[in-house]
Amino acid sequence: MGFTQHKGEPPLIDTHAHLDMEAYAADREVVLRRARAAGVVAILTIGTDEASSRQAVALAERDTDRGEAFPRLYATVGVHPHEAKEARASTWEALLKLSRHPRVVAWGEVGLDYHYDHSPREAQRAVFREQIRLARARELPLVVHQREAEEETLRILKDEGAEAAGGVFHCYTADAEYARAVLDLGFFISFAGVVTFRNSEGLREVARLAPLDRILVETDAPYLAPVPHRGKRNEPAYVRLVAERVAGARGMALEELARATTENARRLFKI
Numbered sequence: 001m002g003f004t005q006h007k008g009e010p011p012l013i014d015t016h017a018h019l020d021m022e023a024y025a026a027d028r029e030v031v032l033r034r035a036r037a038a039g040v041v042a043i044l045t046i047g048t049d050e051a052s053s054r055q056a057v058a059l060a061e062r063d064t065d066r067g068e069a070f071p072r073l074y075a076t077v078g079v080h081p082h083e084a085k086e087a088r089a090s091t092w093e094a095l096l097k098l099s100r101h102p103r104v105v106a107w108g109e110v111g112l113d114y115h116y117d118h119s120p121r122e123a124q125r126a127v128f129r130e131q132i133r134l135a136r137a138r139e140l141p142l143v144v145h146q147r148e149a150e151e152e153t154l155r156i157l158k159d160e161g162a163e164a165a166g167g168v169f170h171c172y173t174a175d176a177e178y179a180r181a182v183l184d185l186g187f188f189i190s191f192a193g194v195v196t197f198r199n200s201e202g203l204r205e206v207a208r209l210a211p212l213d214r215i216l217v218e219t220d221a222p223y224l225a226p227v228p229h230r231g232k233r234n235e236p237a238y239v240r241l242v243a244e245r246v247a248g249a250r251g252m253a254l255e256e257l258a259r260a261t262t263e264n265a266r267r268l269f270k271i
């Protein structure tokens with residue numbers, strides 16, 4: 001383990017946060033310090049379009065001067081299904097170039113979102129396929145976003161040979177049967193604040209059943225704050241609450257769950 005232990009808090013990695021967002025404009029440094037004090041040794045800040053991918057890389061680059069009081073920052077680059085309609089040839093050139101930065105550890109977030117349909121489904125599918133090819137070419141794991149598009153997401157991943165890239169289904173909310181298919185494809189399952197919600201019994205069942213060496217934890221901050229912060233701004237320090245709930249569902253100690261998920265993140269993202 002390359003990370004220094006901090007005051008008895010078990011080390012955790014928040015594998016999915018949007019640190020570039022306006023929600024942190026006023027107090028990003030404070031938020032990052034709070035994360036480190038809560039045991040968060042590293043955070044992946046996730047790109048959703050060309051601009052946010054660029055900002056993610058810039059944030060990750062800047063952290064080298066920050067020192068021990070801050071978590072390590074890594075970036076991903078990609079176009080979220082919501083933004084699919086904006087992608088063009090120049091987007092892929094820009095993201096490919098950004099993806100060569102040493103702090104870029106995955107391609108994403110990519111996928112299908114048929115709940116909001118912010119982009120036409122045809123555009124979402126084309127942009128998803130394109131990015132699986134790019135991730136494969138760059139040998140980067142995929143960060144997959146899936147909402148109300150379960151079958152099609154799996155079908156496209158299989159079609160495009162995504163197994164070769166590997167990756168994670170982030171903010172997992174589907175059922176145990178779908179989890180089996182995701183695991184069979186070689187992907188990881190990442191739990192976010194939803195696992196702490198009162199009505200998420202089914203999701204806690206997935207957390208209980210999933211193999212320990214294939215699960216990750218995340219916040220998806222600033223969205224989806226875990227209980228007791230539900231409805232407020234989320235932040236990476238709260239990944240601990242997610243980890244506690246997953247550990248609780250499995251009947252494990254937080255320390256053991258933290259050790260496993262941190263090792264999993266290091267293995268998947270090669271950090």
Ligand SMILES: [Zn+2]
Nearest residue numbers: 109145170171
């Ligand atoms: Zn997402």
Ligand SMILES: [Zn+2]
Nearest residue numbers: 016046109220
């Ligand atoms: Zn996200």
